[in-house]
Structures are given as structure tokens and as C-alpha cells.
Amino acid sequence: MGDRRRRVRGDEGQAIAELVIVAPVLLIIIVLMVALGRVDSAQGDVESAARAGVQAAVVQADAAEAQSQAVAAVSSTLAGAGLTCPSPQITTDTSNFVAGGNVSVSVTCVTSLADVSVPGMPGSKTLSATSVAPIDQFRTVTNGGT
Secondary structure, eight states: OHHHHHHHHHHHHHHHHHHHHHHHHHHHHHHHHHHHHHHHHHHHHHHHHHHHHHHHHHTSSBHHHHHHHHHHHHHHHHHHHTOOOSSOEEEEEOTTOSTTOEEEEEEEEEEEOTTSOOTTOOSEEEEEEEEEEEOOTTSOOBSTTO
């Protein structure tokens, strides 16, 4: 019976030692998963903004209005998503703005990752997305009011 007590007493510290080793590793894995999830969510927001911009541009009657409506739609979508993007770069390609042509909207955003405190992670991430939509071939499209 004395031998059994010695063995039990010797195993008491083993669980604590395992916890001390495993807990920080699990914590780092969880924080990395949250950080990667946040980056993926932000990328989805930028893609959604590019889609909203091209959808707003494609229904306009002229290229100038298409560009201004695309910028407004992208800015509104990014603001509504709560994405920290102080000055997004929005490029609207209306070079093929004719009936049956297409419109392209590209969005580039530098978003802050400062709230995700993981050693070695950058403080910001550049996210980009482009969306292209066709213009209905039976629409009347004007060239700047001419």
C-alpha cells in the first residue's frame, strides 16, 4: 500500500506541468485563428464594396456619372461594413462604357490590424478586389452629354 501512495504523489505535478506547456500553445493558436478570420472578413468587405461600386456604375447613363456613383457606392459600403480604411483607392474603368461593353471597379484598402495583438503580425494589411459587370446591349448610353 505504501508503494501505491508514492506513485500517486509523484503524478500530482504532471498535470500542472502539461497544462503550463499546452495552454500557451492553444492560446497562440486561438489568437492566430481570430487574426486570420479578421483578415478574411475584411477581404470579403472589400470584395463586396467593389461589387457595389460596379453595380452602381453599370446602370448610369454616362461614364462620368458612372465613376462618381461607383466611388459613392464603394465608400458607403466600406463605411457600413465598419472596415478601418482611411483612404481607399477606387479606380473605375469606363473606357468601354458603351452598350454591350463593360465597367470595372477596383478597390485597394489598407486596413489596420492593430487590435489583433499577435507578435510578428504586421499592423496593417493591403486588401484589393476588382469587379467587372457588363452594360446591357440594349441600353442607351451617352458620352458625357454629347
